Amino acid sequence: MAGRDRGDRFSTTTRIKLLGEQTAARVYRSQTRRQARRSRLTSRAALLALVVCTLVVALAYPIRQYVSQRAEIADLERQKQQARERVGQLRDLKARWQDDAYAEQQIRQRLHYVMPGETGYVVIDPGAARQSRAGRTAADRSWYSNVWYGVDRSDAAAQ
Template sequence: MPDRFSTATRIRALGAQAQARVYRATGRGPAVPAPPPRRNRLTGRAAVLALVLCALVVALAYPMRQYIAQRSQIADQRKQAQEAQKRVEELREEKARWQDPAYVRSRARERLNYVLPGETGFTVVGPSQSATADDSADRHDANDTAALRAWYANLWDGVDRADAQAARAAQADQR
C-alpha cells in the first residue's frame, strides 16, 4: 500500500517528536516559537505581471498618440476637401455664366467701358485726388475710386503721379 504522506511531511513529524523528547529529558518547556516569517506581499509573479503591464503601456503610448494625431489630420483633410469641392462648384457656376454671351457682353460693358455701335459712351470724372505722402486716407480713397474707373484712366493717372513726384524731387534738388 503506498504511503499517503510525502517525505518532507514525515521528516517534519519526526523532527517534532525528537524535539518533544529533548524537552522532556531536560525538563524545560519548549521555547516560544518564533512567529512565521512575514511573506512579502509582492511575489515574483506579481512583479513580473506589473513589469509586463508597464511595458505594454510604454509600448502602446506612442502608437496611440500617433493614431489620435492621424485621426485629427484626417478630419482636417476631409474639411479641406469639402471646402475645395464647394470652391469647384462655385467655379463651375462661374464658368457656366461666362458661357452665356449676354453675361460676357454685360461684363465687357461694365469693366472695359465698351459701348455698342451707335451708342455714346460717357465717363463721369469726380474731383481729382491728390496723392500726397502725408495723407494715406486720401490714397486709400483714391485706390477705391481707381477700382471703379476704366483701366486706361488708371494708367494715365499713374503716369501723371510719377511725373508729379519727379517734378517735386527736381524742385527739392534745386533748393
C-alpha cells in the same frame, strides 16, 4: 521526587527554556510564512505593474500615430470638401461666361465699353480713386492701361 527531578533528563528550567525556544521557532516560522506570502504578493504586484507599464509604453506610440493620422484624415476630408465647393463655383462661373449677355455685361462693367451710338459716363468717387505708379488715377488712364495695370497687380500678388 526531588531526586527524580534531578535525575530527569530535563529540569523545569530546561523545559521552560525548550518550550520558549519551540514557541519562538513556531512564531518565527509563521512570520516567515507571512513574509513569504507578503513578498509573493509584492512580487506579483510588481510583476503586474511591470506588465502594465510595458503595455502602456508599447501602445503609446501607435495610439499617438493613430490619433494624428485621424486628425490628418479629417483635415484632408475638409480640404476635399472645400475643393469640391470651389469646383462647383468655377463650373457655375464658366457656365455664366458661356452666356453672351453675361459676357457683354462684364465687358461693359470692367472695361467701360459702350455700344455704338451710346455715350459712356464714368463717375469717380474722389475717396475711391487710387493713384497708380505714374501718379495718375484709373480714370485718367486708357482702358488698355487699366487692363495691363490689373494684370501686373495680380501677377505681383501671386508672387
